[in-house]
Amino acid sequence: MALPDRKIAVIGLGYVGLPLAALCARRGYPVVGLDSSERVVASLGAGKCHIRDAAVEKMVADALETGNLAATSDAARIADCNVFLVCVPTPVDADNDPDLGPLEGACRTIGPHLKSGDLIVIESTVFPGTCEQVVAPLLREFSGLEPGADFHLAHCPERINPGDPFWHSGNIPRVLGALPGAGIDIAAEFYASILGGDILDVREVKQSLRPKFRETAEGLHISQVPLGSVTKMRSIRDAEAVKAMENTVRDVNIAFVNELAKISDVLELDVVDIIDGMATKPFGKGPFYPGAGVGGHCIAVDPEWLKAASKRAGYFPEMIQLARTINNGMPEYTVSVLQDLLNERGYPIKGTRIAILGTAYKRNVDDLRESPFFKLRDILDKKGAEISVFDSWVTSQNTVGSVDECIQEAKAIVIVTEHSDLIEQLSRIELSNSGVEVIVDGRNCLEGEEILKQDIAYRGIGR
């Protein structure tokens, strides 16, 4: 249901902005759609939808019928709006550098009309940092107001999938970030009013949905997040990064299946049949999380077999090689994170006791094959660390008999395997009195903020 006294300006009426403007109008908001293209405005003025998409055409027709939606290229018409949704293009130039022109243009247009308490949301896709480094300064300059204090600046990247008969602007779950202040809640309330779904916190997604993915539905390409929900991210940069990274994950995966096509050509296989066969596996397709390394007899080995076969047949698969190189390098990366944290606390690796928790290649198994533990331990050993090791599932590499013993006199803990019982045992120890000053969470399984509160330096992998 529409919130009272809100008038919406949608800047840019293309694939993203037009259905959004129509959605807002259908929810009862008065909407001014501002587009720099006379063609777009004239077409909408004549009651026509310039986008060829049956679902969008219907939405726009319904919205125009409400009388709530007006299109214009006259910027003065947005003067009495108090919610500004920016949906302008964010292309790359001839050198593949981000072209900020349309976004900067939209900020210059909106700035003079901003008033205290207004909400401005960037829906266009931008790289992490754009809202703080490009949008906020321009809005400050052209409005004379302070972003985050006088008006609210949020980012809610659109995820529409043109041509998709099921997912549309009205039901796709969104993520939202805002400048510090009340903006996140004000923006979330607005999106809930047009999408009709729940407002979630990204911490709830982690705690309540991630275990479901892991233990019961890992890899099913079904979002467990309710339709039309809005998930609040911890910062505006996080929201920007969600969009940039989710599309990059897709691009990298598409590049990889293109590589599989090349492998299939040299091995005389039908890649489409193979992808359809692969699609029958109900788990293991994501979400994926980074960590201290990839082990086991399958993931760390099978790509090498495929690479060898393809290479012999005449095609060297670069992405497989790159993936192996990156994954094989994670123990080194984990040690470099440890070294940084120990440095901060004034300890050298040489002669410092480091507790390694977990040796198995993955949680809740007793299998050591290809485990990143070995590489990590060898690197620390070469650097002269005093190492103690404990795993609750596989004991052959243990130097001690319990988690308590393992961390005795240790300055740092490195988690290599997040066995449930091992993490449970660790959680029962009062770390603030243990002498441990550094934790490197190689499986991103601990609550980092809780650890930091105990004056222990904490880092995960990528967090």
Ligand SMILES: NC(=O)c1ccc[n+]([C@@H]2O[C@H](COP(=O)([O-])OP(=O)(O)OC[C@H]3O[C@@H](n4cnc5c(N)ncnc54)[C@H](O)[C@@H]3O)[C@@H](O)[C@H]2O)c1
């Ligand atoms: N198209 C998609 O499937 C899709 C999906 C998700 C996100 N996005 C992102 O959404 C943004 C918009 O993409 P799109 O596909 O809707 O673009 P589009 O080109 O279809 O539409 C953009 C509209 O903005 C207008 N415009 C440009 N500069 C303007 C300005 N300064 N003031 C007013 N109007 C202006 C253009 O005339 C055009 O009608 C981009 O950042 C894109 O990456 C697109």
